[in-house]
Amino acid sequence: MSRCGTPGAEAPRLATITNDSGEHDVCVTAESRARMTGMRTTTLGAGGPEVGRIGLGCMGMSWAYDEGGRDDATSVEVIRRAIDLGVTLIDTADVYGPYSNEQLVGRALAGRRDEVVLATKVGLLADGSRAVHRNGRPEYIKGAIDGSLARLGVDHVDLYQLHRIDPAVPLEESWGAMAELVEAGKVRAIGLSEVSVEDIRRAQAIHPVASVQSELSLWTRDALAEVVPYCEEQGIAFLPFSPLGRGFLTGSITSPDQLPEGDFRRHLPRFQKEAFDANRAIVDAVRRVAERVGATPAQVALAWVIAQGDYVVPIRGTKRLRYLEENAAAGDLELPPDALAELDALPAPVGDRYGTALPGVRGR
Numbered sequence: 001m002s003r004c005g006t007p008g009a010e011a012p013r014l015a016t017i018t019n020d021s022g023e024h025d026v027c028v029t030a031e032s033r034a035r036m037t038g039m040r041t042t043t044l045g046a047g048g049p050e051v052g053r054i055g056l057g058c059m060g061m062s063w064a065y066d067e068g069g070r071d072d073a074t075s076v077e078v079i080r081r082a083i084d085l086g087v088t089l090i091d092t093a094d095v096y097g098p099y100s101n102e103q104l105v106g107r108a109l110a111g112r113r114d115e116v117v118l119a120t121k122v123g124l125l126a127d128g129s130r131a132v133h134r135n136g137r138p139e140y141i142k143g144a145i146d147g148s149l150a151r152l153g154v155d156h157v158d159l160y161q162l163h164r165i166d167p168a169v170p171l172e173e174s175w176g177a178m179a180e181l182v183e184a185g186k187v188r189a190i191g192l193s194e195v196s197v198e199d200i201r202r203a204q205a206i207h208p209v210a211s212v213q214s215e216l217s218l219w220t221r222d223a224l225a226e227v228v229p230y231c232e233e234q235g236i237a238f239l240p241f242s243p244l245g246r247g248f249l250t251g252s253i254t255s256p257d258q259l260p261e262g263d264f265r266r267h268l269p270r271f272q273k274e275a276f277d278a279n280r281a282i283v284d285a286v287r288r289v290a291e292r293v294g295a296t297p298a299q300v301a302l303a304w305v306i307a308q309g310d311y312v313v314p315i316r317g318t319k320r321l322r323y324l325e326e327n328a329a330a331g332d333l334e335l336p337p338d339a340l341a342e343l344d345a346l347p348a349p350v351g352d353r354y355g356t357a358l359p360g361v362r363g364r
């Protein structure tokens with residue numbers, strides 16, 4: 001029996017492959033897992049590990065949306081099923097919960113850690129009143145990783161992302177601290193979130209930027225102007241968050257009243273009644289394209305995002321197996337040029353992304 005996996009970790013998974021010289025047991029790694037499933041893959045930037053073309057963001061399993069609809073046992077199943085399907089980029093953050101989402105992800109990855117590219121984030125802190133603050137101080141960052149590793153039950157994460165730049169701390173100082181964590185072997189690569197090209201350049205001067213995570217979807221396209229082309233040119237992975245427009249673009253939310261009390265989306269400008277009704281024209285157009293290409297609106301929304309670049313890996317969220325499977329199928333959906341053109345020409349939405357909700361999060 002071959003040995004593989006992280007020393008001391010729970011027994012790694014083996015798969016049997018057959019080739020000309022017979023049957024062999026091989027380790028299941030994130031790279032082989034993605035390939036074994038047949039899901040299309042790309043790399044996490046030019047030099048990064050291979051990942052399935054679609055990732056999974058775990059925030060909504062523990063935070064921000066639909067508190068009553070959460071169920072940790074199902075969420076664990078969703079994460080494990082995602083890996084089976086080749087969805088190998090798993091994204092979380094210490095602030096989601098706060099902290100409980102990392103614990104949940106850690107439970108789901110028990111025995112399967114080597115099959116994923118595990119990404120978490122640092123730099124935002126939530127207090128009891130759901131207000132969010134930034135902290136990019138080097139000593140804070142260097143201490144926070146140990147909490148994340150303990151909650152995730154791992155000895156390193158593959159991607160550690162600065163959730164937001166702290167305006168009170170020069171980016172060079174925060175990024176320098178993150179680079180030290182690479183040196184220390186606690187993280188393999190480091191990334192940024194919600195930044196400008198100028199920010200990326202400043203960080204690159206100190207240590208390579210492996211990824212940039214920002215909102216990108218059919219109704220949030222700001223990153224396409226400069227950041228996505230720059231990332232593509234530099235071989236940096238671009239990880240679109242909220243690629244389904246926080247659920248809106250799937251057509252499953254038919255009225256803002258459907259969102260339960262306490263759901264963060266109730267505070268967002270695009271989900272206010274008047275804006276919501278105006279924005280339905282966008283979903284209607286997505287639905288028409290979906291019918292034409294024989295897919296669902298969620299699949300079309302994701303396929304459009306994937307089409308924006310070779311290193312673009314959307315991290316969409318769900319806490320349901322049904323949606324997980326539906327969305328994973330979008331990894332193989334290539335939209336014809338006329339569908340892409342129609343989606344490119346959709347009107348801009350009514351309403352800002354965040355408005356006055358979560359002041360610590362909005363803006364750069």
Ligand SMILES: NC(=O)c1ccc[n+]([C@@H]2O[C@H](COP(=O)([O-])OP(=O)(O)OC[C@H]3O[C@@H](n4cnc5c(N)ncnc54)[C@H](OP(=O)(O)O)[C@@H]3O)[C@@H](O)[C@H]2O)c1
Pocket residue numbers: 056057058059060065066069091092163193194213214240241242243244245246247248250252298315316317318319320322323324326327
């Ligand atoms: N860096 C940042 O600042 C930042 C900010 C926001 C998010 N993120 C990351 O991005 C990830 C995804 O973002 P997100 O969760 O806001 O956005 P999303 O993927 O755009 O939307 C998730 C919502 O869509 C619903 N949904 C998913 N698939 C569906 C389908 N096929 N049909 C109908 N509804 C469907 C989900 O419902 P259910 O939950 O009921 O399944 C959930 O309410 C997060 O988990 C997080 O990792 C990062």
